[in-house]
Amino acid sequence: MFNRLFRSGERRARSAAPEIKSSPLIALQLMGQARWTPRNTASLARNGVMQNAVVYRCVRMIAEAAGSVPFLLYDGEKELSAHPLLALLSSPNAQESGAALFERWYAFLQCAGNAYLQAIALQGDVRELHVLRPDRMKVIKGAHGWPLAYEYCVSGKAVRIGRDASGFLPVLHGTLFHPLDDYYGLSPLEPALNAIDVHNEGAAWTKSLLDNAARPSGALIYKGPDGAPNLTDEQFTRLKTELENGYQGALNAGRPMVLEGGLEWQSMSHSPADLDFANTRDVAAREIALSFGVPPMLLGIPGDNTYSNYAQANLSLWRQTVLPLVARTAASLTQWLSPKLGERLRIGYDLDAVPALAAEREATWEKLTAASFLTLNEKRAAAGYGPVDSGDVLQ
Numbered sequence: 001m002f003n004r005l006f007r008s009g010e011r012r013a014r015s016a017a018p019e020i021k022s023s024p025l026i027a028l029q030l031m032g033q034a035r036w037t038p039r040n041t042a043s044l045a046r047n048g049v050m051q052n053a054v055v056y057r058c059v060r061m062i063a064e065a066a067g068s069v070p071f072l073l074y075d076g077e078k079e080l081s082a083h084p085l086l087a088l089l090s091s092p093n094a095q096e097s098g099a100a101l102f103e104r105w106y107a108f109l110q111c112a113g114n115a116y117l118q119a120i121a122l123q124g125d126v127r128e129l130h131v132l133r134p135d136r137m138k139v140i141k142g143a144h145g146w147p148l149a150y151e152y153c154v155s156g157k158a159v160r161i162g163r164d165a166s167g168f169l170p171v172l173h174g175t176l177f178h179p180l181d182d183y184y185g186l187s188p189l190e191p192a193l194n195a196i197d198v199h200n201e202g203a204a205w206t207k208s209l210l211d212n213a214a215r216p217s218g219a220l221i222y223k224g225p226d227g228a229p230n231l232t233d234e235q236f237t238r239l240k241t242e243l244e245n246g247y248q249g250a251l252n253a254g255r256p257m258v259l260e261g262g263l264e265w266q267s268m269s270h271s272p273a274d275l276d277f278a279n280t281r282d283v284a285a286r287e288i289a290l291s292f293g294v295p296p297m298l299l300g301i302p303g304d305n306t307y308s309n310y311a312q313a314n315l316s317l318w319r320q321t322v323l324p325l326v327a328r329t330a331a332s333l334t335q336w337l338s339p340k341l342g343e344r345l346r347i348g349y350d351l352d353a354v355p356a357l358a359a360e361r362e363a364t365w366e367k368l369t370a371a372s373f374l375t376l377n378e379k380r381a382a383a384g385y386g387p388v389d390s391g392d393v394l395q
Contacts, residue, residue: 058292067103092129113185192291293321
């Protein structure tokens with residue numbers, strides 16, 4: 001019934017409306033919808049770290065620098081030179097050193113915004129530390145909203161890691177700030193994801209251009225006799241096959257084209273926007289470096305070098321990005337392990353082992369040496385060292 005009503009109404013509309021003659025209209029849209037990388041850990045790792053040289057270098061630079069800073073241990077204000085906790089941080093398990101383990105810890109923080117450290121205890125003592133992959137971890141929420149346990153999933157099997165009899169949770173969950181999540185951190189890859197996609201697609205565009213002999217595409221125009229204005233299907237297929245096999249690719253660059261009668265080649269040049277594509281990639285690379293907190297000068301990115309020299313840029317990386325990350329990790333380790341090994345213990349880090357801070361240390365020592373109004377212990381305290389006997393005298 002509805003079909004009959006629709007058809008009758010359509011006939012009445014056609015009879016009532018005046019006939020309008022117009023030429024066919026074809027809408028052509030050259031720009032398609034942008035396709036962005038999904039925002040999950042696996043996609044971010046593949047399209048960001050594993051396929052983008054700028055991201056990979058940022059992650060490696062931060063992780064290697066932070067992992068190279070050795071940890072110190074204090075009992076109150078006294079620095080300890082030997083302790084089981086120091087030995088654990090220096091050699092956390094039989095497979096890797098402390099620097100290698102914490103390098104992976106810092107790298108996972110940059111890639112996923114989350115990093116997990118598991119403590120293996122034997123007879124109540126922590127014997128080993130292992131870094132767990134963030135994409136395999138899941139927070140188990142308690143009744144009051146706090147993390148109750150963690151679930152580690154691999155090969156379709158899930159292992160629950162909960163608190164032991166003493167109430168110790170053998171998982172340290174490190175996160176970067178996330179404004180909208182109570183449990184998981186925000187990776188620098190996510191704010192930089194659009195710039196990463198632009199940078200990756202720019203590389204793909206350049207590669208496609210090279211594959212086509214670094215020339216813009218063109219058009220073959222057929223001007224046949226009056227009786228045959230168009231190519232036959234067989235002629236069209238043969239011509240397309242010969243062009244793809246004989247003239248595409250870097251190996252065929254510069255090869256002369258032989259055209260039969262009636263064929264003309266019309267070259268299509270680049271637009272100014274296409275010619276500026278390299279600058280677009282540089283802008284995207286600077287946005288990626290900004291998200292990670294790495295000065296573009298250290299990555300060899302042209303332009304926007306606000307530092308007068310490489311040493312200042314390197315110092316900025318350490319002061320603004322690496323050392324805050326190390327300080328947060330040391331504080332988290334203290335809060336996590338000290339109840340298990342001693343309430344007064346505090347984990348610190350050795351600034352003297354950072355070569356980038358050598359110039360600052362020398363300037364500080366020169367100022368303290370010239371400060372005749374300070375005692376020896378006051379100078380040592382200002383330099384970050386503990387007091388010594390008979391040090392409360394003016395130097």
